[in-house]
């Protein structure tokens with residue numbers, strides 16, 4: 001894996017030494033927005049208009065951040081409007097690739113072999129990490145946005161006029177709650193597993209594992225009372241937690257050494273995970289083969305021989321008990 005510096009590829013692992021053994025995630029850099037009419041985004045970001053067939057989503061099926069956008073695309077009925085290409089699960093010295101012999105869909109749109117080419121097509125002098133997901137604008141021939149949190153919000157709204165889909169995963173009156181849960185979940189769970197797994201100092205690893213399990217314990221308590229993270233309505237907060245939970249026992253527990261408990265050991269979290277997995281359309285976005293092969297085969301510093309474990313057997317289609325709590329599904333816009 002590596003990064004681009006002034007448009008040139010450098011094969012480099014994360015530099016934890018410079019941060020005392022800590023993995024520090026770089027912020028996404030391409031943050032333009034898509035809106036119904038091309039007006040600016042919610043914080044004044046430059047906007048582009050929503051049009052059928054204009055945008056294309058580049059993802060890895062292994063990546064929890066990209067997975068958020070795939071679920072939103074499905075729930076919001078965007079499949080006919082926004083195409084998808086997925087990388088090979090392996091992210092090695094050349095970064096993400098579109099090698100079909102390794103399990104990628106290939107890239108019929110731009111015909112690139114390497115994901116980094118989409119970044120240098122966007123900016124020949126691009127400097128930064130080359131990440132998925134990335135939303136591509138076919139008209140301007142560039143990446144519009146490479147931040148999954150933004151793409152979740154864009155998909156929630158921008159294309160409603162074209163699809164007629166009124167589902168609202170970020171309802172105005174729940175935003176304060178959603179933002180607060182998201183902040184905790186991002187820091188300690190979504191990114192927390194990486195901070196533990198990529199730590200190169202014992203004390204740093206221990207600090208992040210403890211913070212991760214303290215957060216999971218808090219979530220377990222919350223989900224004893226509430227069907228979903230923001231209460232009776234399923235929101236983006238649930239999608240954002242789900243993509244980490246569904247990888248947890250299969251990958252983070254072993255590969256990232258997040259092994260104080262499994263999700264399976266938490267009654268509420270495990271039932272909640274199964275409810276979300278069984279939500280119409282969601283299971284089809286989960287590819288545990290890509291997930292396990294990606295982590296165990298790509299991170300040679302952690303697992304040098306690239307052996308992929310045989311288990312665990314997750315059986316996410318087992319019944320769940322969440323119907324005991326009041327739930328109203330996904331809100332419709334008024």
Ligand SMILES: N[C@@H](CCC(=O)N[C@@H](CS)C(=O)NCC(=O)O)C(=O)O
Pocket residue numbers: 001002003027028060062063064065066129130131132133146147148149
């Ligand atoms: N902030 C980004 C993070 C995306 C991200 O880190 N994706 C990982 C895959 S799970 C990646 O592409 N990493 C490549 C790298 O860091 O070089 C988002 O949420 O969209």
